[in-house]
Each structure stands twice: as structure tokens, then as C-alpha cells.
Amino acid sequence: MARRNSLSHIAIPERSLVVLIGPSGAGKSTFARRFFKPTAIISSDACRAMLSDNENDQTVSAAAFELARYIAAKRLEKGLLTVIDATNVQPAYRSDWIRLAREHHLLPVAVVLNMPEQLCQERNVQRADRQLDASVITQQCLQLRRHIRDLRKEGFRHVFELHSEAAVAQLETISLNPLHNNRQDDHGPFDIIGDIHGCYDELCILLEQLGYVIDREQCRFISAPVATTANGYTTFRKPVFLGDLVDRGPQSPQVLRLVMHLVENGYALCVPGNHDAKLLRYLEGKNVHLRYGLEITVAQLAGETPEFLEEVKTFLDRLCSHYVLDDGKLVVAHAGLQENMQGRASAAVRDFCLYGETTGETDEYGLPVRYNWALAYTGTAMVVYGHTPVPVPQWLNRTIDIDTGCVFGGSLTALRYPEKTMVSVPALRQYAVPVRPVGYPDNGSAPQTATV
Template identity: 75%
Template sequence: MSRRNRQLSHITIPELSLVLLIGPSGAGKSTFARSFFKPTEIISSDVCRGLISDDENNQAVSADAFEVARFIAAKRLKLGLLTVIDATNVQPEARKEWVKLAREYHVLPVAIVLNMAEHVCKERNSFRGDRNFGTHVIPQQISQLRRGIRHLREEGFRHVFEFHSPEQVLQLETIARTPLYNNKKEEHGPFDIIGDVHACYDELCALLDTLGYQVDKDNYILISAPATTNGDGHTQFRKPVLVGDLVDRGPKSPQVLRLVMNMVNNGQALCVPGNHDAKLLRYLNGKNVQLRYGLEQTVAQLAGETPEFLEAVKLFLDGLVSHYVLDEGKLVVAHAGLKENMQGRGSGAVREFCLYGETTGETDEFGLPVRYNWALEYKGKAMVVYGHTPVPQAKFLNNTIDIDTGCVFGATLTALRYPERVLVAVPALEQYAVPARPIGYNADSALSIEQQYDNVLDIEDFTGKKILETRYSHSITIREENSIAALEAMSRFAVNPRWLIYLPPTMSPAETSREEGMLEHPAEGLQYYRDAGISKVICEEKHMGSRAVVIVCRDEATAVKRFGVTGEGNGIVYTRTGRSFFNDKQTEQDFIARINTALINTGFYDTFETDWVCLDAELMPWSAKAQALLQQQYAAVGAAAAHSLPVVVEALQQAVTQGVPAQALLEKYSRRQEQTSSYVKAYRRYCWPVESLDDYKLVPFHIMATEGKTYFDRDHTWHMSAIRDICAGKEQLLVATPFIEVEIGNEASEQAAVRWWESLTAAGGEGMVIKPAAFIARDAKGLIQPAVKIRGKEYLRIIYGPEYDAPENLTRLRGRKLSGKRSLALREFALGLEGLDRFVNNAPLQLVHQCVFGILALESEPVDPRL
């Protein structure tokens, strides 16, 4: 809109735009910019010259300065930030480059012209000693400006504001910024997003009824909408959002238009245009449009309508916005979908993509254009819901979903409930049209589209420095050098990545104990949670096994459907570094079969309404997975000591008997012999022969996830109880973890925990784990340790060596630092939960793997492995 030759006190520009200040030197552009825009929004050509040459008036570097300015502007526009170009911009060629940049980032160019008189510019420049260019420059710039100013709209500027005098500029009070029409971020829903209707009025009414809306079908009015209670207890009414293609091919285009127009005009619904709607608008506007692909039916159906109705249809269709950005940018609705860099932007290219999508330029065997599947490469944070291309079943692909399920072709009309991510569909009453191309052409019936492409992940997502965001903690940085180590581990040693949905975190011990002869003691663990303000904890027996993640599916069909895994059975067991626990696949599947039997026998699948489960567990014996470690490290030390120390002690005893002053040495080596004997007994407790599956014991302690759910909102007592029920189905294999609940601050309760730990460790047990009652606990600083381990004296002998409890060694070990271990545990905990959340919410595998990969990368940080 042009605002030339008018007194302006207020002007309005789009909130996302590229603003060009246009005017000769001395026109007051920089002063104007500082008056109405933030310093960070202004890119000055003078400043860019100064940045690269230390002289803002060095015209010899103007080309380089422009490159700098363009680079900065591009980065800002990419991030969706309004940007102001403070330069003369009087030549059409200079403006052309900026308009081109605006189009590249799908933002609107705005021209603010300071068309000042020559004497004003010269007078202002006379006060600036640094402006020593010739007298011809200003007249030349003014001439260039005035020759091209009337063509600004033709150059691409939708908004032009012109000021002719300093007095006019002084009258300007504000520059308001208006959201683009597609910006509905303040609308949070809940929404029911409805796929392509194509004149199927009866099915649309049936779907709305199924969704809980009340429709006056005869009068085309939405009477009421269903209410939903949000997490804050507030009641919100649901709102339909239609993805376009309201008309053509079906039997009742006028009826659909009446209902949707009424809903939208009354503020009860939102609607974006489809390509069929846009074609109908061109026809109603008198354009030369071919009556094909169902438009001929719509025209015939509209033939009996009044001119007033047809005019209302024209106004309605003309007012539809290409797409909507909803719920703080978390949701985007567009007819044919939308790439991330186009979301919330306004340009002809954006509207074109929203209506038609993207094609490859080729035609298929049916003579139709081959559409480029933009969703395969989508990595945006916003969920994109669209239609346009009929599919047999709506399925998520990279946080996008096509909900056109071909109602007009005799299939179904589908809605996606947001934010629930639940699909609701009603069948078509009949087939109204025959598709030119079979629905689901080239579709794979076994795997979803997303699963078909999960085999190839983008290496850029897993190399270099990465900053990962989680909903449980602050952002987590993955260093490049750690990414390299994780990439090797994941590519060479890990199980089939489709199974890798979760890796458990490491666990930190409590503060070092000051108890005599002790390195760890329950008192410090209880104190940690007391300091964090936790009133109740749970103490679980710590089993000496290997940490294992166990995924069990009810059957192989579930493994294919949910995990995209074919030919690998119905489950897996892997270590906390993603490696297969069993070397033999048949043994693994026999093991999974036993757990599956327990789940079926106890009714787990029915109770939890799922076909699969992910368990965090300990698998015993330790020797089953740590055989090489035992032979090469622990057993080697024990065997060497058992053969050498008795000989040394015997020789020293003889020497003392013969009067040699070797009593101190005798005592020292006698003590070493006792310590080594205790060392051997300690590790042997955790080893037993494994000759068949009957020799294994699985100790689950967390139910991590089932279909559509995680269980981080359940306390640990709930987990223990639910797991006890599972273990009852296969007691020979599954072991329920003993635990006690402890009230922090209750001396009797705390002492009971200490005594229990003492009895466990006295009997040869490893110790216990102390956890806050809540699965996720926080204090004023944020997330606190989800668990701390308190290991017994004899188990620590395995970790630190036979002589660790010698006074001189204990003194040294008490200086161990826990901060690195604790930081690592919290970061891995947050990433593990985030990854599982993403998986159960059907996020792309690459987003799940960002978290899994992050945990593997963190594991390569230099932290004392004995902690």
C-alpha cells in the first residue's frame, strides 16, 4: 500500500519483513532507523565498511561491505527476525538484490523512502567532517531516487512509505508491526484437523459428530463444540481446522461451503485453501479455467445458487490464508504441507507450495506429475499436518502427517486430534469418484513410510558439536571429539539401530563416607536427598549383574509394525552401550520368549493396553557378560596372589623364627594375603556357571515405556509393584527387587535403612541404591540425581583393588571427585527420557537417535570408571 504525499503519524509494517531505508546521503536514514528500530535490527552499510576497513566512508570496499551486510541480513531472516537495511538504496540494481534476498527467505520487502530536498541533505552533510565526497554526489543520488521511486511496487515492494521533509518525519510517532495473517501462534487448541472433504458433506457431518461436535445439518450450523480440560484444569473448546479442497468430485460442494463458511465466519473453525478451492475461485472470478478433475461437478451444483451466495463464496475463498502457524509455532497446517524455511512466511512461493506441494518435473505412468516427498527431509520442530495426496492410512513421517485418506474415492474422512495425536476416521458412504492414480501407489504394506527410510540417517545430525534440547534439563552439549567415538560405537558394535530407543544413564555414588574403614555409607546418600529437600526415598537392593535394556513385543508383527524390524524376532536385550547382550540370536529369542510368556500370563499387555514394553533391568550373573574382564583382570590378580603370597608369608615366618627383624614385613604381607582372599571371595559371589537359560536371572526395576506412554510420572513404589506382578509370571527367570521406603528426617526410618544395608553387605551383597520417591525429582537448582549407589566394603574391593581399605589407601581415595560423574549422570538421564518420549510420540528415528547417540558420546568423557 502506498502512503505517498500524506501526513503520517502512524505506519504499519509486517512483523517479519526486510525494511529498506531509501534516500540520498544526509536524508536522515540512520537517525530514522535509531528512532524506530532496535540497534540489533539495523544493518548499516557504513558500519559494514568500518568493520572491514576501519573507515566507514571507504567507498573502495563497498562491494565487500555489501557482502557482509547481505550475510548478516540472511542469517537474521533465516531466524525470522525483522531486518532494516540502512543504505542509500537509490539505484534499482541495489534494491533488486535486497528484494531477491527477501524472496529467498519468503519475507515481505518494505520501502521507507526519505525523499528529502537537496539543500536539506547538503546542510546535514556539512556538519559531518567525515563526508568529503564531491558536490555532484547528492544531486546524482536524488536524481536516481526520483527516477525509480514510482516503480517501487513493480520492483516487489508491497508496502511503500514516503517522507518529503524533516517535518513529516517528526510527525511520525510509531511504526507498528502486525502479525502476518498466517500467524495464529496464540491459538493453542485443542484442534481437530480434518482432511480433504471434496464435497462429502454427509461424511463431514458424521466425522464432526464422532468428534463430539453438534451440527445442525439442515441449516449448516455448528451448534456446539466438545470441551477438553487442560493440565491446568481450565476448560477449552475444541476447534475444527480444515486442510482445504472443500469442493469438487463429491456430491455436495454447496453444502460443504455453507457449513465451513459459517463455522469460519463465526470464529468456530479455521480453514486453509486447497488447490481445488483456488481453481474454483479463479472460475468464479471469470478466469479461463478448464472444467476438469471434478470442477465441472461443482459448477453444475452451484448453478442453482443465488448471486449473493456465489459472491459470498468468492469473498470466503479469496480470504483464506495459505497456511496457519498455531500453538506457539508447534503446529503448522497447510493443504499440501510446508517446508520449515517457509513456515510463517509470506510470499508467492509459499502460497504455491501450500496449494500444490513440490514436483520433480517428471510424470508417472498415469500421466500425472511426480510429487517430491518433501516430508522425507523435514527436520522442523513444528508438526506439519496436510492433505492433498490421498494415502491409504494417515501415518507420521518426520513429524509430518498426511490426513487425506481419500474419502471421495470411497475410503475414509480422517481427522487428527491435536495435541493428542489421535486419529479419528469415518467411512465414506460410497465411492463418488475414481482416482486417476491408485491410492497408496508404491506404498509398502509392512513398514510405514518413516520406517522405510530409517535405514539411512543424515550423518550431519551425528557429527560435529551438537547442542541437544530436552524437556527435563538444560541444553546438553555434545563435543565433536565425543561424537566421533560414539559414531564408531554405534556403527560398528551396536544392535540394529531400530531397536535403540533408550540407553540408561550412569549412576553416581554418594559423597565419600568419613566412617572409619568405609568409603561409602548410606548416611551420605540420605543426607544428599535431605539437602535437596526430598522427604521420602526408596532404597533398592543393588544386584551384581550387567545393566540391560529389554524390549519385548507381543509378537513379530508388532516388532515389524512398531519398530520396523523384520526377521529379528519379537524383542531384544542390549547393554547400556547399545551392544547385544547375547552373542547367539536363538538364545536371545528364547530368552525373550520366556519374558513374553510372563507378560501374557500376568495380563500385562491387556492391563497396559500395549503390544510391547521397554524395561530397564539388571541381568545376572555378572560373569555371563563380563567373562573376559573376569579372566583377564580379576581372576588373574586373584590367581597370581594365591600362588605368590603364601610362599612369601611362609618365607617371612621362617625368617622371623630365625631372628631376622622382618616382623613388619610379615604383618604387611599377611594382611595382603587376607585382603586378596577377600577379593577373590567378593567377585566369586557374582559368578556362576551359565549352561542354559535356566541359569540366568533378570531383575527389572523400571517399566520405561509401552505404546503411547512413558512412566516417568509414576513413583518408584508403583514401578516396584508393577514389576512384582510381572515377575510372578516366570519366577524361575524374573526376580523382583527387594526394597524399603524411608522417611527422610525420621531417625528410626533412616536407621532401619542403614541396618538393612549392613545386612545386605554382610551377606555378600553389593549394596543398595537410594532413589527419591518420585521418578523425576528437582530442587531449586533443577534436576537432582535420580539415584545414588551405596556399595558395600567387599564389593568396593573388586572395584578399587584388594588393598583399597588399607588406611593409607582410604585416605587417598577419599579425595575422589564426584562432580564429573554427577554431571554425566544427570545429562544422560535427561537424554534417555527425552529419547523415549520422542519415540512414544512417533518422532522420527533420527530424533530419537540424537538422544541415544548423545548418551554414547557422553560415555567417552574422561570420568573415573570406578565411581
């Protein structure tokens, strides 16, 4: 259901496609000019004028909407807030804007000016430039109200309804909120840690080698190492966990406790891995197969309190798919991220962050065949990721895979940023056998990737 808003302020994502919805005479153009930059507004009337020198020329409406869509696509490609000023009272027109937003991995927002029909008719009569037949406005009002409850089902992530002149007058500001993945003002320095998979002892050893003080028994953080930034300021280093905290290893609950303590107290950042996402689905009561190590985690969690399980569920549910850090120079995601998805939000972005890019096929092991997305990466941001175990960290086109397969008998690796140096600790033993073979330097095998 659309949300009626009678507040003085509403907030929308800074990167979004805002679709104004309302009959002619509802005040959409005035509303757009009041709250948004002129360059952000794409008006169907203006597009008609560009094509015919007459914004009232309905014979060019189809071409005008093609032009509007083209301009909107170019803005969304650059991640710019874009506002569509048209009636948009029919679901078919709105669905096209929703598709466009999704194509560019941005959030569609609906702002509904659901004004009384009488007001719209009065404004129509007063217009000197164009008057529509009264039946047109009546039909538009009916079309709007017939489907207004379905806007979220259509795909709008945020819906705001203003239903009177007073509500519009009361609205003072519309703020543009950064997405949760936008942490460009966080400059670190960071210690980015690859897939842990329940290897708690190795995690503690690695953190201690990096200079952190940990209470291993209580799974608590005590202190972080001090660093001096390039401009001479003193700050603390911050761990960044690349996900796959759980499964296959011996102590997933302990890993969760420590990482949750670090993140929830603002000492660290964490993105989810595909194993973490699957555990969340299990905790939510979804039907998931207990395999690929999840059965081990479930058994380990059987002795935990319901309160702890609820805390884990809440923690995993709140994790952000990826982060853009250090003025956009650094991106962290579990399985990596293409340039056109960085700093954006959609189901496709989250899936890529969790699983990488797949072909839709399966291999002889029954596992997804993946594209090596990093081969074609040309972005300016450095992307640090894990997900696919490798014998040693692998640089490729400003990306680096630091999942060195600790749970498979490899090592647990941290990339220190901005230094770009590696710190690794060897696995204390091999806890699991990969479904696909993987070679490590100590066994003489040729480097191969393994499933995760």
C-alpha cells in the same frame, strides 16, 4: 506508486526486510536508530568501517555490500526483522535486497525518505565526518524520483514515503504486526480434518462423532464440545479444515456453507487447497479448465445466487496459506510445509502449501511428479496435511498425512490435537475415480498415492 504517509503510526510485518531508500543527508540512519533495534540495522557505512576502519572508504564499498548481504541473510534465515541502511536509490541495488527477501520467504518493505534536495545538501555541508560533492546528492535525488513510482512493480509488498521533516517528526511509532499465519497463541484443542471434496454427509457425521452439534439442513454450526486443558481451564474444541473443500463430491455448496459459517464466526480455521484455489480463479473469471472435479462443482453452483457466489469468492480469497499454532508446535497446511517456510509469506510458500514439492516433470498420467518432502523433514513442529490420498493416516518424521480419500471411497479423517488420536468415518459410497490408482484397506490393494 509509493504511498505518502503523514500519519503518526505505520505498521509493517514482524517478519520482513525493511529497505531504507533515500539520498545522503535524508536522515536514514537517524530514522533507523529511532524506530528499530540496533541489532536489526545493517548499515553500509558500518560495514565499510568493519573492513577498513573508515566508514568513508569507498574503495571497500563492493566488499562492504557483500558483508551487509551476508549478515542480512543470516538474520533472515532466522526470521528476524532486518533493516538495510543505505542509499538504495538505484533499482539494481534494491533488486538484490528483494531477491534476498524472497530467498528467505519474507516480505520486502520500502521506507522512502524522499526529502527535498536542498535539505539533503544543507545536511551534507554540516557533516563533520564526511562531505560529498553536491553533484553526488543531486544525482541521487534524480535517481530516486525517476523510479519511485515503480517500487511496487519492483517487488516491494509495502511502500511508505516520507517527504518532509514534518512527516518524519509526526511519525511516532512503527509497529510490527504478526503475519496472518501466526496463531501461536491459539492452543486449541483442535480437530484437524482432511480433504472433504464435497462429501457433506460424511463431514456432518464426522463432526457429530467428534461432539459438535450441526444443523445439517441449514448448514449451520450449533455448538462445539467442551474440553479441559492441561492447566485445568475449560475451553471449546475447534475444527481446522485442511482445504480441498470442493470438487468431485456430491455437495460442495453445502460444505462451503458450513465451513464458511464456522470460520467467519470464529469457531474454526481453514487453509486453502489447490481445488479451492482453482475454484477461486474460476469465480474471478480466470481461464481455467473445467476438469478434475471442478466441472461438478461449477454445475452444483449454477443454482446458487450471485450473492452466495460472491461470498464464496471473498471467503476463498481471504484464506491464509497455512497456520502456525500452539507456540509453534503445530503447523497445518494443505500439502504440508518445510521448516524453512513455516510462519513466512511468499509466493513460493503459498505454492508449496497448495501443491507440495514437485520435480517439474509429469508422469504417465500427465500429472506432476512430486517429491515426498516429509522424508527429509527434520523440523520441531508437527505438520498436519492432506492433499495426497493414503489408505490410512501416515506418520513420517513428525508429519502426518490425514487425507484418507473419502471422495474415492475411503474415509474422512480427523486428527485430534493435542491428543494425537484419530477419528474416521467411512465414505457412504465412492463418488469419483482417482486419476492415479489408490488402494484402501477394504479392497486389498497395496497402498499407493493418488493425484488430487
